[in-house]
Amino acid sequence: MDVSQFCSSTRLIIVAGKGGVGKTTVTAAIASMAAAEGLTSLIVEVDGKSGVGAMFGQAEPLTYDEVVLADGCGPGGVGQVRARALTPDDALVEYLYDHGMGRVSRRLASSGALDVVATAVPGIKDILVLGKVKQLEREGPVDLVVLDAPAAGHAVTFLTSARALADAARAGPIRVQAEAVVELLSDARRCQVILVTLPEETPVNEVVETAYRLEDTVGIKLGPLVVNGVYPQLAGLGEDPESVAERAGVDVTSGQVSALRAAADFRHRRQELQQRQLERLGERLPLDRVELPFLFTAEIGPPETQVLAGALATGLRAL
Numbered sequence: 001m002d003v004s005q006f007c008s009s010t011r012l013i014i015v016a017g018k019g020g021v022g023k024t025t026v027t028a029a030i031a032s033m034a035a036a037e038g039l040t041s042l043i044v045e046v047d048g049k050s051g052v053g054a055m056f057g058q059a060e061p062l063t064y065d066e067v068v069l070a071d072g073c074g075p076g077g078v079g080q081v082r083a084r085a086l087t088p089d090d091a092l093v094e095y096l097y098d099h100g101m102g103r104v105s106r107r108l109a110s111s112g113a114l115d116v117v118a119t120a121v122p123g124i125k126d127i128l129v130l131g132k133v134k135q136l137e138r139e140g141p142v143d144l145v146v147l148d149a150p151a152a153g154h155a156v157t158f159l160t161s162a163r164a165l166a167d168a169a170r171a172g173p174i175r176v177q178a179e180a181v182v183e184l185l186s187d188a189r190r191c192q193v194i195l196v197t198l199p200e201e202t203p204v205n206e207v208v209e210t211a212y213r214l215e216d217t218v219g220i221k222l223g224p225l226v227v228n229g230v231y232p233q234l235a236g237l238g239e240d241p242e243s244v245a246e247r248a249g250v251d252v253t254s255g256q257v258s259a260l261r262a263a264a265d266f267r268h269r270r271q272e273l274q275q276r277q278l279e280r281l282g283e284r285l286p287l288d289r290v291e292l293p294f295l296f297t298a299e300i301g302p303p304e305t306q307v308l309a310g311a312l313a314t315g316l317r318a319l
Helices: 003-008 023-036 052-056 088-098 102-110 113-120 124-139 152-168 173-185 201-217 241-248 254-284 302-317
Strands: 012-017 040-045 067-071 080-085 144-151 191-197 225-230 289-293
Touching: 003 023, 003 302, 012 023, 012 201, 023 040, 023 052, 023 080, 023 144, 023 191, 023 225, 023 302, 040 124, 052 067, 052 080, 052 302, 088 124, 124 144, 124 152, 124 173, 144 152, 152 201, 191 201, 201 254, 225 254, 241 254, 254 289, 289 302
Parallel strands: 012 144, 012 191, 040 080, 040 144, 191 225, 225 289
Antiparallel strands: 067 080
């Protein structure tokens, strides 16, 4: 698969997955990969706690105002990563302002009225956010919008609420907005979902369930599945450390030999566990798959983001 073609095949990529699987990291990698192809990508954060800015070296949290996280990423100095946060209150304020109600918009949002409405009309918050995302996809001056969706349980509700509201509302602005969002989500030329998982039993179970629910309920196009945190296969784990050290002419203590044996045993068992889950995933979910390496670091910064973007591009080319 050509990477540039992948990044240009749709206007919106929604990244979804169980909490803790590296969904936000993959979001940053996709945006960085697109920028390396000379495109301008826009990351949209909706959870408010993802910390995607830190992955590009920005310490301050994202706000509603758009910022540039990386510039000049691609050939010829073109290619850019932008980002912004998006909340239902922000989207409501802008919606009311655009419809001639600027005086009351901020007061209404700050009064807590939106929570009252959300209780009476389930899904209205998701529609407000997705309606703004639709506007960015349709009118924004960027090549690709990458939406860091809520964690998997909420992601299904987040992406199915539009159809439920479109079916429930007979007329009015809510129905119009909901229908426009449904049209966006079901159009493969405009939108696709990238699901993220880990090669572990519970995340695999959840990503399989999420994939089928999204296809059945929303009719949304699923892109390649991203398996994050895969341990690279290491050869020679079964060799005895003492014998290897002797052949290499290196002196090791008995404590070091014991530690090396324990480390090799752990790595071997971990690789076997991940391989079993990868095989199970392939049997249960017939999607193209890209594997990203486990990074042995506590924090993901710009260098790590570039490594993952490169691995993602390599995986896509191999499809």
